[in-house]
Every structure is written in C-alpha cells, then in structure tokens.
Amino acid sequence: MxxxxxxxxxxxxxxxxxxxxxxxxxxxxxxxxxxxxxxxxxxxxxxxxSGVVDRYVALVRPEAVGVGLTAYLNVRLEKHTEGHKRNPMEVFRASVQNWPEVVECAALTGEMDFLLRVVVRDMAHYSRFIMDTLLKHPSVQDCKSSFVLDRVKSTTAVPV
The missing domain is CATH 1.10.10.10 (Winged helix-like DNA-binding domain superfamily/Winged helix DNA-binding domain)
Structure with missing residues (x-):
C-alpha cells in the first residue's frame, strides 16, 4: 500500500x-x-x-532534556576527497548517522548538498560540534548556520 x-x-x-x-x-x-x-x-x-505506519515514538521536548539550542546547517561537500575510495556523499551520509547532535539530515538540490537540523545544549556545545566534528570531516568543504529563534510550527504529522 x-x-x-x-x-x-x-x-x-x-x-x-x-x-x-x-x-x-x-x-x-x-x-x-x-x-x-x-x-x-x-x-x-x-x-x-504495508509500511504506511513506520513506527511509534515518544516526542521529547528538546528544552526539557537540556538541548535548547537548535540550528539548521547547510553543508557543502568536496566533490573529490583524497584517501577515500567511497564517494564523499556516501562517506558523509555514513558519518552523520553517528552524530547525536544531528536529529535530521536531508540531501538537497542546489548550491548546498545537505541540510542538517542540529540540537545542542548551548553555543559552546554547538561550537565544539562544528569545530571538532563537522568541519574536521574529510568530505565537508563549507557550512552555513542559521539558529532557531522561535518555533512557529512544529509537527511530525503528515497531511492525510
């Protein structure tokens, strides 16, 4: 179905x-x-x-568990990386799975390759994630960040 x-x-x-x-x-x-x-x-x-219902989860308010800062990161990858036999996109996709700060990752069309939604405790945590994880990744060329000031609408429901 x-x-x-x-x-x-x-x-x-x-x-x-x-x-x-x-x-x-x-x-x-x-x-x-x-x-x-x-x-x-x-x-x-x-x-x-039939796969229409994927799974059941508990939705946790980030602020309630101490991760109150949300950022969206546009990430551009290097087109060719040395030392990797795999495609930079594949290497990045595999790495993202192990980064707990990244709660959503989407591949994009256009200038940037991926959009990440990142939740962290504070700006210091964000800075450590960017400097020690994201920008040290061999496939990452550039990233641009936008911080969430206010959630105007937040839902997991799809229109059916």
Whole structure:
C-alpha cells in the first residue's frame, strides 16, 4: 500500500488520530471514526504491515532534556576527497548517522548538498560540534548556520 489512493476515508481518519496520539486505544479511535475496536485493530495492523505506519515514538521536548539550542546547517561537500575510495556523499551520509547532535539530515538540490537540523545544549556545545566534528570531516568543504529563534510550527504529522 504505497500509493495514497489505496487509503480510504477510514484509513485516513485512523492515521490522523494515531498522529495526534499514538497511544490512544482502539476503542476510543473506533468511537471517533465510527468503527469497532477490532475493525480499527485490523486496519492499523494492515497500515503497519504495508509500511504506511513506520513506527511509534515518544516526542521529547528538546528544552526539557537540556538541548535548547537548535540550528539548521547547510553543508557543502568536496566533490573529490583524497584517501577515500567511497564517494564523499556516501562517506558523509555514513558519518552523520553517528552524530547525536544531528536529529535530521536531508540531501538537497542546489548550491548546498545537505541540510542538517542540529540540537545542542548551548553555543559552546554547538561550537565544539562544528569545530571538532563537522568541519574536521574529510568530505565537508563549507557550512552555513542559521539558529532557531522561535518555533512557529512544529509537527511530525503528515497531511492525510
């Protein structure tokens, strides 16, 4: 079920409820969408098995755990690096997986190659990450940073 056309009105309603509260009971969801709990369970299992529902997580407020500074970094890579048999993009993609400060990484079109969302404790932590990790990476040529002043909208829900 990779195409959105395969989702009917009830599937979409269930997905909206799960995105609002992934711990909601099937009884409550069923009452909201007009199905029995067992029918909701069957639909949710199908959505999970088909990959529409990827996983369930707890969303943690960064400030509540001491990582209150968020920055977006545009990263440009060297096109050729010496000493690596792998493509610089592949080397960078593999490295990013091990950097806990990076909570999101997207490959981009245009002038820059990647956009990173980084969460850190403070400016000193940010500086250490940039100087000791990112800029020391053999594939990285340049980066430009923008700091988040205020989150105007923050959601993990996709429109269904």
């Amino acid at each position: 990779t195409e959105s056309a395969a989702l009917d009105k009830l599937d979409r309603a269930i997905l909206r409820r799960l995105q609002e509260n992934g711990r909601e009971t099937y009884d409550v969801i069923g009452a909201q969408v007009g199905l029995s709990a067992s029918a909701v369970l069957r639909r949710v299992k199908r959505l999970e098995e």
